[in-house]
Each structure stands twice: as C-alpha cells, then as structure tokens.
Amino acid sequence: MLVFGDPYETSSGTVLITVTRQGRRGGPGRAVGLYTIDSDGVTWTPAVDGGRIALIGACTGFVAAALATLAVVHRPPWPNLTERAMIALAESPKHRR
Incomplete structure (x- = not known):
C-alpha cells in the first residue's frame, strides 16, 4: 500500500509530496519516490536505493568468480600434460634435435 506524505511547499512555490x-x-x-508540483506541471522522481544496487553488483561478482573458478578447476586452460601426451610430444618430428 502506498502512503503519501504531507505536502511541503518550498520558498520558490514548488510543492513536494513524498511517497x-x-x-x-x-x-x-x-x-x-517524490512528486514535484511547480508551474511547469507535475513530475515524478523515483527513489534509488544505492545500497541494494551495490549488493546486487557484489553478489553478481561473487557468482561470476565462483563459476570461473569451477571452470578452471574442472578443465584448466593450460595443455593436458599426461604421460601419453608428453611421450607423443617428445616423439614428434618437430621437437627432435
């Protein structure tokens, strides 16, 4: 349920009503938000909760870091260095001296 505050009139004649x-x-x-009533008409200004926006950003960063860590642990970006791969690499003509 929305609750409208008492109107407040500024020295310039603008009326402010909180919601x-x-x-x-x-x-x-x-x-x-806030309704502003002046000679130009009525304008609506929504309230912005900076703390909530920061919390969403931090949670998104933590989830992205966790998923990236899991991806690297599951399949690292470096080459597969098993014994079979090392033998095949040593026997390849490109690496013989």
Whole structure:
C-alpha cells in the first residue's frame, strides 16, 4: 500500500509530496519516490536505493568468480600434460634435435 506524505511547499512555490510503501506488519516503510508540483506541471522522481544496487553488483561478482573458478578447476586452460601426451610430444618430428 502506498502512503503519501504531507505536502511541503518550498520558498520558490514548488510543492513536494513524498511517497512510501508501507512495511509489512506495521514495520518501517520504504521510499518509493517524490512528486514535484511547480508551474511547469507535475513530475515524478523515483527513489534509488544505492545500497541494494551495490549488493546486487557484489553478489553478481561473487557468482561470476565462483563459476570461473569451477571452470578452471574442472578443465584448466593450460595443455593436458599426461604421460601419453608428453611421450607423443617428445616423439614428434618437430621437437627432435
């Protein structure tokens, strides 16, 4: 449920009305945005939660790092250095001296 705050008039005649979303079970609400009413008309400015954006970015980075680590552990980017591969490499004409 949206809750509209009391109108606040600035010295220039602009009226500001805050909008919040009511919290669950009477808990604290969360800012949604701000209506600005002036001589040009009404504008809506949404509230931006910088902490939530930073948290999403950090979680995305951690997931990407974990997936990259799993990919390297599963199949490393360096060549396959098994005994059979080393023997074949030593017997190839390109590597004989």
